[in-house]
Amino acid sequence: MNRGSLHRMRAWELSRLLARGEVSSREVVEAFLARIEEAEPEVRAFITLTPDLALSQAARVDEARARGENLHPLAGIPVAVKDVICTDGVRTTCASRILENFVPPYDATVVRRLREVGTPLLGKTNMDEFAMGSSTENSAFHPTMNPWDLERVPGGSSGGSAAAVAAGEAPLALGSDTGGSIRQPAALCGIVGLKPTYGLVSRYGLVAFASSLDQIGPMAGCVMDVALLLSVIAGHDPMDSTSAPLPAPDYLSSLEEGVEGVRFGLVREFMGEGIQRGVRRAVEAAAEGLARAGAQVEEVSLPALEYALPAYYIIAPAEASSNLARYDGVRWGLRAEGSRDVVEMQMRTRAKGFGPEVKRRILLGTFALSAGYYEAWYGQAQRVRTLVAEEFRRAYERVELLLSPTSPTTAFRLGERSEDPLAMYLSDVCTIPSNLAGAPAVSVPCGLAEEDGLPVGLQILGPPFSEPLILRAARAIEDLFPGARPAPLGGGVRPVPLSGGEGV
Numbered sequence: 001m002n003r004g005s006l007h008r009m010r011a012w013e014l015s016r017l018l019a020r021g022e023v024s025s026r027e028v029v030e031a032f033l034a035r036i037e038e039a040e041p042e043v044r045a046f047i048t049l050t051p052d053l054a055l056s057q058a059a060r061v062d063e064a065r066a067r068g069e070n071l072h073p074l075a076g077i078p079v080a081v082k083d084v085i086c087t088d089g090v091r092t093t094c095a096s097r098i099l100e101n102f103v104p105p106y107d108a109t110v111v112r113r114l115r116e117v118g119t120p121l122l123g124k125t126n127m128d129e130f131a132m133g134s135s136t137e138n139s140a141f142h143p144t145m146n147p148w149d150l151e152r153v154p155g156g157s158s159g160g161s162a163a164a165v166a167a168g169e170a171p172l173a174l175g176s177d178t179g180g181s182i183r184q185p186a187a188l189c190g191i192v193g194l195k196p197t198y199g200l201v202s203r204y205g206l207v208a209f210a211s212s213l214d215q216i217g218p219m220a221g222c223v224m225d226v227a228l229l230l231s232v233i234a235g236h237d238p239m240d241s242t243s244a245p246l247p248a249p250d251y252l253s254s255l256e257e258g259v260e261g262v263r264f265g266l267v268r269e270f271m272g273e274g275i276q277r278g279v280r281r282a283v284e285a286a287a288e289g290l291a292r293a294g295a296q297v298e299e300v301s302l303p304a305l306e307y308a309l310p311a312y313y314i315i316a317p318a319e320a321s322s323n324l325a326r327y328d329g330v331r332w333g334l335r336a337e338g339s340r341d342v343v344e345m346q347m348r349t350r351a352k353g354f355g356p357e358v359k360r361r362i363l364l365g366t367f368a369l370s371a372g373y374y375e376a377w378y379g380q381a382q383r384v385r386t387l388v389a390e391e392f393r394r395a396y397e398r399v400e401l402l403l404s405p406t407s408p409t410t411a412f413r414l415g416e417r418s419e420d421p422l423a424m425y426l427s428d429v430c431t432i433p434s435n436l437a438g439a440p441a442v443s444v445p446c447g448l449a450e451e452d453g454l455p456v457g458l459q460i461l462g463p464p465f466s467e468p469l470i471l472r473a474a475r476a477i478e479d480l481f482p483g484a485r486p487a488p489l490g491g492g493v494r495p496v497p498l499s500g501g502e503g504v
């Protein structure tokens with residue numbers, strides 16, 4: 001077998017090779033490290049690389065396999081982790097100067113589970129500072145480039161994770177999603193990303209942005225890999241008081257069952273104004289494809305979704321302003337030296353440590369929560385949140401799943417929206433409602449936009465805990481759009497061809 005092409009394979013394919021002893025975990029990790037060396041100067045998906053750690057973890061898996069131990073299907077397959085998730089002994093910056101040198105003394109629960117399964121850690125991926133943004137340009141360190149076109153953004157805030165997978169630098173990655181940060185970069189980079197039901201995946205060790213909206217989720221090159229990774233990270237955790245006290249279901253067994261008889265609703269409000277024509281066409285084609293495959297597809301109107309974006313931009317900054325109060329230079333993180341007293345030290349630390357978008361959110365949130373305004377802004381936004389959840393609940397009395405574009409546009413150019421916060425905020429208009437409702441949604445590639453040839457993501461939304469059905473529908477979309485996968489493009493940093501299809 002050609003070891004030079006290992007980085008082009010999906011995790012489930014690597015899993016087979018590893019189980020048959022045709023390749024070692026060490027060789028798999030080496031292949032991805034070589035690809036990182038090749039692509040990283042242009043893509044810049046990582047903040048921190050951990051090659052030595054990855055190789056030592058791979059060696060342990062190879063030894064366990066040699067001893068005949070019963071291993072998890074993902075054992076020995078490396079993963080990249082967004083730099084907002086704590087890794088014991090490995091710097092975790094949130095792409096912020098204020099945490100530039102923060103080395104957590106513990107693992108997030110998801111990271112502990114990955115370590116237990118034996119997935120070597122390749123490194124920590126770039127992101128918008130504290131996950132605030134939609135392009136990864138708000139990183140305090142450097143932007144990340146979209147492997148499809150290096151002059152375009154990979155989306156955000158989990159843009160490093162999405163670009164790493166698209167460029168073949170990692171087969172699997174973790175992201176976090178507060179308003180779309182897994183799904184939108186997955187769409188813009190032509191990969192699969194799932195935002196799980198609130199409470200399905202532990203948030204212990206996820207640096208908080210907006211605690212009532214944040215969820216960690218899987219990102220990968222195909223639905224099967226996303227399902228495999230979700231199986232590792234999902235399930236109750238006593239360390240997170242918002243973790244659902246339920247056993248995680250099996251995400252793999254129903255994956256190939258197709259969509260015959262499944263009832264879908266195409267969200268009318270997300271198919272009109274503001275949606276790029278090629279995106280709308282690709283989503284329409286996906287809906288038609290599902291209908292041909294035996295699904296029932298109808299149009300559904302959800303008028304309250306119009307208010308989801310403004311409500312989110314009250315609730316998320318309000319929670320952020322409270323969560324980010326802890327970065328005061330006292331216990332850890334950056335401290336501005338040479339101040340006369342503690343108040344001056346805190347002011348100077350925060351002025352120096354936070355970037356402009358983070359400061360904007362703290363100001364917005366503090367204002368929305370201030371005496372006299374609390375009820376008018378925060379109280380009203382919470383009522384909109386209830387309305388959105390209620391409207392979804394009613395829609396799911398008629399249909400099982402909803403469909404929309406993931407992002408109104410394909411990948412935009414670096415710098416195009418960075419001076420215009422509102423244009424940037426609109427990138428998440430289709431993804432924010434499911435965070436407000438605490439419900440799951442996946443983005444799966446559904447072809448390329450006719451005007452620019454860039455990938456389009458179809459968003460499939462469902463009620464809480466409907467991940468098995470959502471993933472099954474996404475898997476059917478993969479079969480309908482084999483043409484959505486880029487052809488093999490040789491070396492350089494072009495996206496790796498996505499294979500996928502058969503079961504594990």
Ligand code: GLN
Pocket residue numbers: 131132133134156157176177178179180181182209316425428
């Ligand atoms: N782009 C949205 C924001 O800036 C969502 C970010 C996220 O999901 N973390 O808040």
